[in-house]
Amino acid sequence: xxxxxxxxxxxxxxxxxxxxxxxxxxxxxxxxxxxxxxxxxxxxxxxxxxxxxxxxxxxxxxxxxxxxxxxxxxxxxxxxxxxxxxxxxxxxxxxxxxxxxxxxxxxxxxxxxxxxxxxxxxxxxxxxxxxxxxxxxxxxxxxxxxxxxxxxxxxxxxxxxxxxxxxxxxxxxxxxxxxxxxxxxxxxxxxx
Numbered sequence: 001x002x003x004x005x006x007x008x009x010x011x012x013x014x015x016x017x018x019x020x021x022x023x024x025x026x027x028x029x030x031x032x033x034x035x036x037x038x039x040x041x042x043x044x045x046x047x048x049x050x051x052x053x054x055x056x057x058x059x060x061x062x063x064x065x066x067x068x069x070x071x072x073x074x075x076x077x078x079x080x081x082x083x084x085x086x087x088x089x090x091x092x093x094x095x096x097x098x099x100x101x102x103x104x105x106x107x108x109x110x111x112x113x114x115x116x117x118x119x120x121x122x123x124x125x126x127x128x129x130x131x132x133x134x135x136x137x138x139x140x141x142x143x144x145x146x147x148x149x150x151x152x153x154x155x156x157x158x159x160x161x162x163x164x165x166x167x168x169x170x171x172x173x174x175x176x177x178x179x180x181x182x183x184x185x186x187x188x189x190x191x192x
Contacts, residue, residue: 004029004037011052015066018104019050022067025106043106044152046070046098055102057089060134065089065102069109072157073099079120086126087133090116097161107149111136114148 004023008016019037023029026048029037039048047070054066075083075092083090089102090112101112115133118124124132132148140146147153 002032004032007032007034007037008050008052010034012054014064015050015052015054018054018064018066021105022048022050044071044156046072046156048106055089057103059087059089059130060137063104063108065104067105067109068100068102069106069113070098070100071113071152072097072159072161073117074157074161074163075099075120082119082126083116086115086119086129087112094163095165097157097159097163107140107146108137110151111146111148114153117152117154 004019005028008019008023011019022037022039026039026042029050030040031038035052037050039045042048047068049068049070051066051068054064057063057065074097075094077094080092080094083092083099087101091100091102093099099113099116101109101116103109103112111133115124115129119126119129136146136148140149
């Protein structure tokens with residue numbers, strides 16, 4: 001298997017630099033493809049994914065997003081829209097029971113996920129969280145204290161946070177649909 005540090009040599013500079021930060025911190029990845037590196041259960045993360053593809057992101061200032069940090073976390077349905085309004089790089093996977101942040105580095109992902117938690121627990125509004133994000137992002141660059149960028153300030157889930165949703169079609173509904181499809185096919189064949 002190819003080594004992470006070798007694969008990223010063919011990546012664009014922006015995503016290569018971001019992936020290199022993860023390699024420095026957590027070592028070679030557990031999975032390697034030409035376009036993606038994946039680490040499992042490193043630090044507080046369920047998964048870390050560094051990708052060759054990167055996305056331009058202007059919040060709070062122009063940068064690139066190419067490193068995704070994933071945690072187990074159950075987000076109430078009524079909070080999902082708030083999180084989308086907060087930061088487009090925070091993604092809720094309701095069925096899987098996961099939340100991820102995609103940014104350039106682990107520190108920015110800590111910041112985004114800590115503020116996600118503040119929004120879900122109603123400690124902050126979306127607007128307040130966006131302002132705090134900008135302030136701490138700038139403070140980090142000023143070499144001032146940035147407590148939301150140091151670690152997760154809450155305990156993420158440990159599995160069991162998935163939401164399989166609610167069934168609305170019964171077995172009888174599905175069987176009826178199957179029969180209707182067969183009857184429709186038979187009618188088309190016999191109608192010439």
